[in-house]
Amino acid sequence: MFFNLFHSLRRHGVPVTFNEWLLLQKALSRNLADSSMTRFYYLARALMVKSEAHFDKYDQAFLECFGHIESDDERVRSIEERLLRMPPLELTEEEKRLVAELDLEEVRSRFLEQLKNQDDEPHVGGDRAIGVHGRSTHGAWGYNPAGVRIGQHESRMRSAIQIAEKRSFMNYRDDVALDTRSIKTVLGYIRQVVREGPKDTLDVDGTIDATCRNAGELEFIWDRARKKRIKLMLLMDAGGTMTPHAELVSRLFSAAKDIVKDLRFYYFHNCVYQELYTDIGQMRAVDTRKILDTTSRNYKVILVGDAYMAPSELLSPDGAIDFWYRNDRPGIEWLMDIRKRFRKVIWLNPESRQWWPSVPSTRMIQRVFPMYELTLEGMRAGARALIKQ
Amino acid sequence: MDKFKGTSSYILSDALREIVNAAIVLQRPLLLKGEPGTGKTELAQVIAEDLQLRLIRWNIKSTSKASDGLYVYDTVQRLNDSRFHDKDVSDIRQYIKFGKLGEALRSEDQVVLLIDEIDKADLEFPNDLLFELDQMSFDVVETGDHFKAKHRPIVVITSNSEKELPDAFLRRCLFHYIEFPDPSMMEKIARVHFPNLRHNLLSQIVARFYFIRQKHELKKRPSTSELLDWIRAILAGGITEQELNKRLPFLGVLLKTEDDVARVAAH
DSSP: OOHHHHHHHHHTTOOOOHHHHHHHHHHHHTTTTTTOHHHHHHHHHHHHOOOGGGHHHHHHHHHHHHTTOOOHHHHHHHHHHHHHTSOOOOOOHHHHHHHHTSOHHHHHHHHHHHHHHOOOOOOBSOSSSSEESSSSSBEESOOOTTOBOOSOSOOOOOOHHHHHHHTTTGGGOTTSOOOHHHHHHHHHHHOEEEEEEEEEEEOHHHHHHHHHHTTTOOOOOEEEEEEEEOEEEEEEEOSGGGGGGHHHHHHHHHHHHHHOSEEEEEEEBSBOOSEEESSTTSOSEEEHHHHHHHSOTTOEEEEEOOOOOOHHHHHSTTOOSSTTOOOSSOHHHHHHHHHHHOSEEEEEEOSOGGGGGGOHHHHHHHHHSOEEESSHHHHHHHHHHHHOO | OOOOOOOTTSOOOHHHHHHHHHHHHHTOOEEEEESTTSSHHHHHHHHHHHHTOEEEEEEOOTTOOHHHHHEEEOHHHHHHHHHHTOSOTTOGGGGEEEOHHHHHHHOSSOEEEEEETGGGSOTTHHHHHHHHHHHOEEEETTTTEEEEOSSOOEEEEEOOOSSOOOHHHHHTSEEEEEOOOOHHHHHHHHHHHOTTSOHHHHHHHHHHHHHHHHHSOOSSOOOHHHHHHHHHHHHHHTOOHHHHHHOOOOHHHHOOSHHHHHHHHTO
16 A cells, blocks of 8 residues: 555655565554554554655655645644634523433434434534534534534644645755754764773773683783774865855854864965965965874865865966966875875765766766765765774 | 543644654654753653653763664673672672663663763764664573563654764654744743743744744844743842833843854844
């Protein structure tokens, strides 16, 4: 059942598997959705979509499959609304006594009979039909102690289609821009457990081993505690074409500052040459060679830039975009030096992936560094590459 | 078995309630994500309370290992005992200490098992749990004992997405993302904690709270628990709606960094 939803989800890029779809069938066979579209919406989502980043894609797929259906929840609600608008009914004691005499079984069978014969047009007063404020045994806000109620509890279930149409999870998509919190989350992936600090944790295995070697005489072995650390170096392009992305880069930077204790960061203009800058205005220069030599190989390096420049800026001596700037080594050699010096380097590009093949300088830089989009999805992939052994 | 309905002290959405029931019927772990302070951890408590089951809470730390959750063989104790000859060290069973997961699987009655903040642990941690959560059984290698749960525990897992969870693990769970409550839901939540608070004051406080949350690009956005503290402070300080309209008192209760306080105060 609902195989088209499964297909539609896969088409929208939700990684749903056949087993999860089978589990949905099991859930439906146990009537967990209770024939309600809204419940089905949430149930199918809980079973097949395992990240809030895919919720928006799910909404789209759901609309594609079921958007044309007017759900039953809606119908129940429209009946309810009509019921609510009616004034209440007053009964005399005598009438109440008469009404109380009906027994539940009889009421139920009459209700079912009624349902067969009646459409859901509004109905006020009366003794037989489903409506309101009547003495009939079915409907809402009427007076009958043995009555059957039709969904007049306060409905907090919104209609599934409306929920999907709201697309409230659009901001959680992983291929759109990032806020500081999600950047921190991704940078957190890079943190790895290392041992450091004083030797104050008992190494049980080591202790047993040493004690055995010591013929049973207890010998304690201590180890350094395990801590999560990242050493990260950020190299950010502060050139002119980066201006539209300045806000995004500054978010990345502030997230990194919050989460990374050993953060080193430098700026460059379009491409890295013999000098890097410690300020965004590029007034305070430091020697690139010195930084490469004095920074531990274990630093993870992230270069952030649009990789958009004239080929000469990469390939020629004195090719830097600043006319007065002299570089005797072409930029690409400096980039290759960075690649060689550090174990893990990635390049994050704020420009959309689809433009990369059409920019020669981007293609060249892609041959030096693995390049990822500066989106949540891209950063995740980049983070995975940074922690891979 | 009884259906989970929720309790009066915990406001939950209908969607979440249905998913909890689905997880119970399908016997799958329920994975919860959501902003801090959206009541992920409390949900397990409420399920246990409502169904009158025992709650076993396993708090995960960065050093937690999956096997420790089942049992630990206390070799050091045994070694120590053997030196002083004050116990019969040949009985290994007395040195097997069961962890929270082991406890849940050995329980005579059905329990609710909360695995709190699973993302704090090592990347491999969730994968190491797969077999035990599927089969609800485990072996103690040292003694050859085999334990199988008499009743499958109801498993609730929370994550703050500090790490990505492995796909194989995700496939076995039901997943729900608890959205940050909207203002009317938030009023209901606050109402549970402050039943006697005047209606006008409460809605004014909640309105101001959402103003702060949404208006400013904050480093750390205040959550439900901060709001409750704020209400407490406002009540203690005897602040009225009118005053609240003009200024924002006790900002330090809501905001936890100097930058954020300065940013909001500047407005």
